[in-house]
Amino acid sequence: MLWPETTRRTDLGELSVGGVPLADLADEFGTPLYVFDEVTLGKRADSVLAAVRGTDGHAEAVFAAKALSIPAVLSLLHEMGLGIDVVSGGELHAALQAGVAPGSITFHGNNKDEEELRAAIQAPVGLIVVDNFHEFDILERLPANRAMPQQVLIRLNPGIDVHTHGKIATGIIDSKFGFPLWNGDATAAVERALTIKRVSLAGYHVHLGSQLFDLQAPVLAARLMIDFAAAVHQRTGVAPRVVSAGGGMGIAYDGETVEVNMQEWVERTVEAINARCTRHNLPLPTVVFEPGRSLVGQAGVAVYRVGSRKEIQGVRTYVSVDGGMADNIRPTLYDARYTAELANRQGDQEDQETVTIAGKYCESGDVLIEDIRLPRLLPGDLLALPAAGAYCIPLASNYNMSLRPAVVMVNESKPTLIRRRETFYDLLATSVM
Ligand SMILES: Cc1ncc(COP(=O)(O)O)c(C=O)c1O
Numbered sequence: 299m300l301w302p303e304t305t306r307r308t309d310l311g312e313l314s315v316g317g318v319p320l321a322d323l324a325d326e327f328g329t330p331l332y333v334f335d336e337v338t339l340g341k342r343a344d345s346v347l348a349a350v351r352g353t354d355g356h357a358e359a360v361f362a363a364k365a366l367s368i369p370a371v372l373s374l375l376h377e378m379g380l381g382i383d384v385v386s387g388g389e390l391h392a393a394l395q396a397g398v399a400p401g402s403i404t405f406h407g408n409n410k411d412e413e414e415l416r417a418a419i420q421a422p423v424g425l426i427v428v429d430n431f432h433e434f435d436i437l438e439r440l441p442a443n444r445a446m447p448q449q450v451l452i453r454l455n456p457g458i459d460v461h462t463h464g465k466i467a468t469g470i471i472d473s474k475f476g477f478p479l480w481n482g483d484a485t486a487a488v489e490r491a492l493t494i495k496r497v498s499l500a501g502y503h504v505h506l507g508s509q510l511f512d513l514q515a516p517v518l519a520a521r522l523m524i525d526f527a528a529a530v531h532q533r534t535g536v537a538p539r540v541v542s543a544g545g546g547m548g549i550a551y552d553g554e555t556v557e558v559n560m561q562e563w564v565e566r567t568v569e570a571i572n573a574r575c576t577r578h579n580l581p582l583p584t585v586v587f588e589p590g591r592s593l594v595g596q597a598g599v600a601v602y603r604v605g606s607r608k609e610i611q612g613v614r615t616y617v618s619v620d621g622g623m624a625d626n627i628r629p630t631l632y633d634a635r636y637t638a639e640l641a642n643r644q645g646d647q648e649d650q651e652t653v654t655i656a657g658k659y660c661e662s663g664d665v666l667i668e669d670i671r672l673p674r675l676l677p678g679d680l681l682a683l684p685a686a687g688a689y690c691i692p693l694a695s696n697y698n699m700s701l702r703p704a705v706v707m708v709n710e711s712k713p714t715l716i717r718r719r720e721t722f723y724d725l726l727a728t729s730v731m
Contacts, residue, residue, distance in 0.1 A: 299550065299557065299596050300550050300551075300552070300553060300596065300637070300684045300685055301315075301596070301599070301684045302315050302316070302334075302335030302337070302338040302596060302597055302598075302599060302684075303335065303337055303338045303341060304316045304317065304335050304337050304338065304708075305335075305599075305684075307644065310643075311643045311644030311645075312641065312642055312643065313639060313640075313641040313642075313682055315333050315335050315599055315708055316333075316335045316336065316337065316708025316709050316710070316711065316712075316713075317708070317709075317710060317711030317712075318708050318711055318712075318713055320333060320599070320601050320641045320642070320680060320682055321641065321642040321680055323601065323706055323708070323713055324601050324603065324641075324642075324680055326713070327704040327706055327713075327715065327719065328703075328704060328719055329601055329602055329603040329620055329621070329680070329703075330600060330601065330602050330603075330619075330620060330621030330625050330703040331600070331601040331703055331704055331705075331706065332598055332599070332600055332601075332625075332686060332687075332690065332691055332703055332704070332705045332706070333598065333599045333600075333601060333705075333706050333708060333713075334371070334594075334597050334598050334599075334687060334705065334706070334707045334708070334716070335597050335598075335599075335707075335708055335709070336374075336597075336707050336708065336709035337709060338596055338597040339371070339374065339375075339593075339594065339597040339707075340374075340378070342592065342593050342594070342596065342597060343361075343375055343378045343379075343380060343593060344378070345560050345561070346359045346380070346560055346564075346587070346589055346592070346593060347359060347378065347379050347380070348561070349560045349561040349563075349564040349565070349587075350564055350585075350587060352561065352564075352565075353564060353565060353568040353585070354568065354569075354572065356582070356584045356585070357564060357568055357584065357585040357586070357587065358381060358584060358585075358586050358587070359380050359381070359586070359587045359588075359589065360380060360381035360382055360383045360402070360404050360586060360587070360588050361375045361376075361380045361381070361382055361383065361588075361589065361590065361593055361594075362383045362545050362588045362589065362590030363382050363383060363384050363385075363389045363392065363393060363590075364383075364385055364389065364590060364689075364692055365590030365591050365593070365594050365595070365687075365688040365689055365692065366590075366594045366598075366687060366688060366689075366691060366692060367388075367389050367392050367692050368392075368691065368705060368716055368717055369392050369393075369395055369396035370396070370707065370714075370716035370717075371594065371707075371716070372392060372393050372396040372398055373396040373397050373398065375593065376393075376396065376397070376398045376399070376402065380402075380593075381398075381402035381403065381404060381424065381586075382396075382398045382402060382403050382404070383403075383404040383405075383406055383588050383590075384403060384404070384405055384406065384423075385405075385406045385407040386407060386414065387413060387414040387417055390403065390405065390414070390417055390418060390421070390423070391417075394421065400421035400422055400423055400424070401422075401423070401424040402424055403418075403421065403423040403424055403425075404423065404424060404425045404426075404427060404451075404542070404586070404588070405418045405423050405425065405426045405427065406427045406429075406453075407427075407429065408429045408430065408474050408475050408476075409429075409430075409432075410426075410429070410433055410436075411436075412436050412440070415433065415436050415437060415440060416440055418448075419440060419442070419448050422448060424449060425449050425450065425451055425500060425540070426448060426449070426450045426451075426497075427450070427451045427452075427453050427503050427542070428450050428451070428452055428453065428487065428491065429453045429475060429476060429477075430477070431486075431487070431490065434487070434490045434491065434494065437450075437494060437496065437497055438494050438496070440496070442496040446498075447495065447496050447497050447498040448496060448497050448498070449497075449498050449500040449540075450491060450497045450498065450499060450500060451500055451501050451502055451503040451540060451541075451542060452477060452484065452487050452488060452491060452499065452501075452502050452503065453475060453476035453477065453502075453503045453504070453505075454476050454477055454479050454484050454502050454503065454504050454522075454523055454526060455469055455471075455473055455475060455476030455477060455478045455479060455484075455504075456469050456479050456504055456506070456518075456519045456522045456523070457469070457470065457471040457478060457479065457480055458470065458506055458515050458518060458519055458522075459515075460506050460507045460510055460512070460515045460546075461510070461511070461512055468505055468506060468507045468508075469504060469505060469506035469507060469519060470507075475505070476503075476504075479522060479526055484526060485529075485530075488530050488534070488536075492534065492536065499536060499538075500538065500539050500540045501527070501538030501539055501540040501541045501542070501583055502523050502526065502527055502538055502541050502542070503523075503541070503542040503544065503586075504516075504519045504520065504522075504523050504542070504543060504544055505542075505543075505544025505545060505546060505588065506519055506544065506546055507546055508545070508546050508590070508591060509546070509548045509549070509591065510546040510547065510548050510558070511548040511555075511558055513558075513562065513563055513566055513567075516543060516544070516546065516563070516567060517566055517567060517570045519543070519544075520541075520543050520567050520570050520571050520574075521570055521571075521574050523541055523543075523571075524541070524571055524574035524575055524578065524580070525574065525578070527541070527578075527580060528574075528575075528578035528579075528580055531578070531580055537580050537581055537583075538580070538583045539583055539584065540583055540584045540585075540586060541571060541583045541584075541585055541586070542585075542586040542587075542588060543567045543571070543585060543586065543587055543588075544587070544588050545587065545588035545589045545590050545591075545592070547560060547563055547589050547591070547592035548591075548592075549591055549592050549595045549596060549685060549688075550596075550685065551634060551635055551636055551637070551685045552635055552636070552637045553637065557592070557596075558592065560589070560592060563587075564587060567585065567587075568585050571583070571585055590688060590689075591688035591689065593688075594687040594688050595685050595686075595687045595688035596684075596685060596687060597687045598685070598686045598687025598688070598690070599682050599683065599684055599686055599687075600621065600625065600626060600682070600683040600686035600690065601641060601680055601681070601682050601683075602619035602620055602621045602666075602680065602681045602682075602683070603619060603620045603678065603679070603680060603681075604617060604618075604619055604675045604676065604677055604678065604679040604680070604681055605618050605619065605620060605658070605677055606618045606677070607675070607677075614652075614653075614654050614669070615651065615652070615653045615654065616653070616654050616656045617653045617654070617655055617656070617675050618655075618656045618657070618658055619655060619656070619657065619658065619666065619681055620658055621657060621658065621666075621703065622656065622657010622658050622659050622664045622665075622666055623657050623659050623661060623663070623664040623697065624657070624659055624694060624695050624696065624697040624698065624700040624702070625690060625691070625694045625700075625702065625703050626666060626683075626686065626690045626693075626694075627690075627693045627694075627695070628689060628690065628693070629665060629666055629667070630661070630663045630664065630665070631693075635667075636666060636667050636683050636684075636685065636686075637667070637670065637683070637684065638655060638666075638667055638670060638672065638681050638682060638683045638684075639672075639681070639682050639684075640672060640673050640675065640679060640680070640681065640682075641679075641680040641681060641682035642679055642680040643679070644673075645672070645673025645674070645675075646673050646674070647673060649673065649674065650671045650672060650673055650674075651671070651672065651673075651674055652669050652670065652671055653669075653670060653672060653675065654667065654668050654669055654670070655667040655670060655681065658698075658700075659697055659698050659700070660698055666683065667683075691703070691705060691717070696720075696725060699725055701719055701720040701721065701722070701724070701725070702719070702720045703719055704717060704718055704719035705717035
């Protein structure tokens with residue numbers, strides 16, 4: 299599914315989401331604008347929760363906040379029953395401010411510093427996923443917050459190649475994430491964890507990358523994780539209580555891609571983990587999943603206002619909009635391919651042209667969509683990009699001193715501003731003159 303479930307064309311030909319024409323939202327909140335459909339968000343969360351609750355064993359889901367770290371979204375998803383996975387002191391702060399129970403928070407990251415680990419322990423978060431020996435050094439010297447030791451997972455790197463963009467593959471041999479399984483580091487990490495009194499080794503974690511469609515790789519990674527856990531168990535008697543299989547479930551960005559079936563992903567992973575544990579005589583652990591994109595991607599639509607047009611005979615026609623790489627870096631960073639629709643009117647569908655949608659920033663690479671067929675766009679038209687809910691707003695910048703956009707949640711014809719547009723004042727608020 300590409301568009302939010304409540305997306306419709308009104309009788310006037312306007313595109314609406316959650317019962318509100320995008321044109322009305324653009325007038326009220328300005329463009330670029332990010333619009334989230336609460337119904338879609340709720341349904342996506344329901345389907346993840348149904349998948350984890352429907353397994354034979356005990357499984358849980360945490361939302362990877364890096365995909366959309368807006369407090370209103372974190373609290374909505376947490377209230378529905380999801381934990382929250384954070385990767386920085388900032389995301390931890392956002393989750394706590396959003397009212398997320400500290401025990402439902404998992405703290406990730408490949409270079410957590412002392413301040414971040416101190417804050418995590420003070421919260422105290424449910425799990426810290428230790429990524430490297432430096433973090434063990436810090437954990438060893440930090441004072442404990444309570445009688446109970448801090449629960450930790452060890453992030454394993456299984457060294458598995460996956461079919462995705464190189465910049466979002468995280469479990470390959472040449473990766474900055476996790477303890478390699480093949481060179482003794484993972485074993486040494488376990489030994490280290492077992493010597494630190496303030497931490498308790500709850501289990502292990504793997505995450506191969508993002509926007510994955512082939513289930514074989516995550517299932518293989520889960521098996522390798524359990525084989526490793528079994529070897530540790532045999533040596534030390536320590537069995538994992540929790541294993542995290544990460545996130546990475548792929549979604550559709552255009553009409554051609556079919557998104558991953560969440561239920562199948564969860565079922566097959568849990569089955570593989572349980573079967574492997576049974577084979578190794580390990581008690582069945584709680585299995586955690588960490589979806590990010592698949593929870594919020596479809597719920598979000600980006601809305602831009604059309605401006606200039608440049609026709610280069612025999613080369614291409616550029617139509618520029620009032621946003622671009624500052625609010626959505628994904629096409630520039632990952633060659634992400636989006637689609638779009640004219641949002642303020644139907645347009646003449648019989649008379650389409652091929653155009654390239656460019657952003658307004660001073661980079662030739664600032665192109666949102668290369669070669670898309672659309673009705674002829676006029677200055678002032680609105681263009682809506684679906685599947686813009688994940689990794690756009692969190693990766694947004696102030697490049698060219700641009701203002702990061704407003705974010706609105708819509709439900710039953712009612713818009714709620716969940717993040718206001720920045721102002722010129724915000725731009726200079728941290729400058730010292
Ligand atoms: C450790 C970890 N878990 C979960 C995720 C979420 O991935 P996705 O948004 O593809 O589901 C990421 C994304 O980078 C991650 O690094």
